[in-house]
Amino acid sequence: MYFVKSYMVLLSIIFLGLNGCNSDLAPSGSDQRAVVSSGSIGFQPGQQAPNITWLDSVGNSFNLSDHLVGGATPAQAVVLYFTMWCPICTSHMDDILFNTVPLFSLRGTVVYVAVDYVSGTVAMARTAEVSNGYAGSAFRTVVDTNQTVMNQMHASMGTTVVINQNGLVLMNEDYRTGQNLRTILNAVLP
């Protein structure tokens, strides 16, 4: 029985010991965002987005600069959604398709981009896009080979980025409820 008691005490010590190295045990609500300098290039809201180039799921090139002021097909906003085709991802993508896209369909131009950072190739991204039901949707699926842009934008599953027509990052966060995305688009679009 001494062994059992020792074992239980050990488990307790593990729990308590974790308190010092796991922020979830005592989560903080303090704002610790770094101050960004205007005009700097980066991933945070208030910074200029880096130059982004991908191939889409049918092999055409996608250049962010094409959709900025002075580009070939300018838009008021570009929305990037980082997906790995998981249930949470597609739930978010459906919310964008059914609750955000229709809301702003008559207000300027928004480019919605599904950034596939797991498929690795155009063919695989196309297969994932089709099998998950997003072929022909408002999303243009692009292939983030080697997670280049994912790393540049400090993104992960569900990260949603909004870039305005001047290349300014307006939002970079987990998708949450979709309300923040709609609030920002509402402010940006005519």
Place this chain on the structure above:
Amino acid sequence: MMFSIVNKIKGAALIVGAAFLLPVSLHAASCCGGGSAASLVLPKFGKAMLDVSMDVEQYHGYWDSKGVWRADPPNSSLNQYRLNVGGAYRLADRWQISAMIPYVFNQNKYTGISSNTNGLGDAAVSVWYEAFDNIMCVWDVQSWQDLKPAIYWGATLTIPTGISPYDAVNNNFDITGRGFYRLDGSVLLDKTVYPWNATLGYTYGVHLERPVNREYGNYVQPYRKKMGDRSTATISMGYTHFTQLMQSITYTLAYAQLDEQKAVISGVTDATSGLKKRSLSGTVAWASDDRDWIIKGTVNHALRYNQWGRNFPTTNVFTMGVSHVFR
């Protein structure tokens, strides 16, 4: 003869205890929130118990937000391995306490990315109350009192010891926990009329709201988040076979349904959240003649049919474990 029967009854009680180790309420997804520890319930005659088990969870597609089953990306291989260690200790005749903690290994491979990460999962600490003093198992039903089940009431606190999206992580592949405290209330009804056994279980859990100021390593404007309440219902049927050496082998089939309501973020309901999962399990448990050792193996399978789940991966979970009871 009398001793033999009593021994069998005690043994069956131990086996019932082992059956409660079934990982029927597992919430694990290497893409969206890590491993958790299932509850441990000590047999009536046990003073303490140690348990070690290994889960191998293989991902095979998912149910989308409409409940439609969809395949994972081609050439992907998504697996999570959990080494669970736990113990239970009797505090009094009717009271016991237990704790379990998993160590989680995530192994994800897609065409364009591979990831191998590991870390502690979310731990669980439980207190159980046994609403009975004597073994409720019978050989024959001779009166209505013989039909009374053994009833356990339990409370479990899930502690976010795992690595969550709100920790200092690089991306979602690092995740081994959900990041929220959760308080569960459980009731377990068990009835054995040899050689058959049936159990019913229900758990209702409430996540505690927490502040969030970081997502996947990036600091964000702080907000508050509360995951949805969660309920788990299980039903199982078992059959026990006693060998000539008084060892026992128990075969159990179980059905489980897990529902989680939608999360609330800073007062706004997250319509994209919430989940449902239905699954079937089969368990074989062997107990030694003195019932001090129990070895068990479980296969948990989520059927890949539309509407059998929502917003959740479909997985197969293979579990092997061993328990030792101190009396």
